[in-house]
Amino acid sequence: ADHPGLAGERGHQPSATPRQADYAFTVLARVVSWAFDRGLVLANPLERAGRLYRGTRADKIWTVDDEVALLAKASPELRLAFIFALYTGQRQGDLLRLPWSAYDGERVRLRQNKTGARVSIPVHSTLRQALETAPRCSPVILTNSAGRPWTSAGFSSSWRKLVKRAGIEGLTFNDIRGTAVTRLALAGCDHALISAITGHTMGQVGAILDHHYISRTAILADEAIANLEAN
Structure with missing residues (x-):
């Protein structure tokens, strides 16, 4: 059975609205950007909305x-x-x-x-x-x-x-x-x-x-x- 605290009136699981999803993404993107700018993470997968990080060429160097x-x-x-x-x-x-x-x-x-x-x-x-x-x-x-x-x-x-x-x-x-x-x-x-x-x-x-x-x-x-x- 659905947990009463998580279900809606008709037993459906709650879903985020597009506005809520955009807000959540924005908050997360700011956190990751803050960490990336301070060198705490090696990549920022949220730099561009809708795109996943596909790798880095940071390990490629000309000798x-x-x-x-x-x-x-x-x-x-x-x-x-x-x-x-x-x-x-x-x-x-x-x-x-x-x-x-x-x-x-x-x-x-x-x-x-x-x-x-x-x-x-x-x-x-x-x-x-x-x-x-x-x-x-x-x-x-x-x-x-x-x-x-x-x-x-x-x-x-x-x-x-x-x-x-x-x-x-x-x-x-x-x-x-x-x-x-x-x-x-x-x-x-x-x-x-x-x-x-x-x-x-x-x-x-x-x-x-x-x-x-x-x-x-x-x-x-x-x-x-x-x-x-x-x-």
């Missing part, structure tokens, strides 16, 4: 060997794209749209399309050299071999071919973003500094670095022993 292999096979256009991504930690879409007016010789300034976050990034000397030697044949910085702005499909196709020529498997262009986070951490940047450069939330930075904990600590351990031996 120095991958970088060397790719640059050895890259055209000047794709080489610039790789260096730009590695030294700014920005998404493919934002980089492909970035105009020369966003670069003043010292900093790159942009508003991220996905989140609306505004970032102002000091330009690393390696990136500055690449930008200063790149042809300015378009209002947009990254162009194809014909000097025209990349389409998303055209860039992705050329990138896949490059990765295949370089013998690299399991890595995408957008994995460079997580790689940038990891390298910034190895350089001594804390979560706040990394977030200011890449536009990630503090929780996202923490999640990426948690995935790379073993590889990061191994590198730091190597450096520590090398320092001991040097002294």
Whole structure:
């Protein structure tokens, strides 16, 4: 029999209204978002209503060997794209749209399309050299071999071919973003500094670095022993 405290007048189980369901989802989403931004959980499955979390690529990272292999096979256009991504930690879409007016010789300034976050990034000397030697044949910085702005499909196709020529498997262009986070951490940047450069939330930075904990600590351990031996 139905429990009298849980059943309606006619013995039916109570059901939530759409408004109640929306409210419950909103409350839960805020709780999960709060935890994610503070690095207490590795993912936020409620970031977009109606979609379940389908995995993360936070454990995918470009090694120095991958970088060397790719640059050895890259055209000047794709080489610039790789260096730009590695030294700014920005998404493919934002980089492909970035105009020369966003670069003043010292900093790159942009508003991220996905989140609306505004970032102002000091330009690393390696990136500055690449930008200063790149042809300015378009209002947009990254162009194809014909000097025209990349389409998303055209860039992705050329990138896949490059990765295949370089013998690299399991890595995408957008994995460079997580790689940038990891390298910034190895350089001594804390979560706040990394977030200011890449536009990630503090929780996202923490999640990426948690995935790379073993590889990061191994590198730091190597450096520590090398320092001991040097002294």
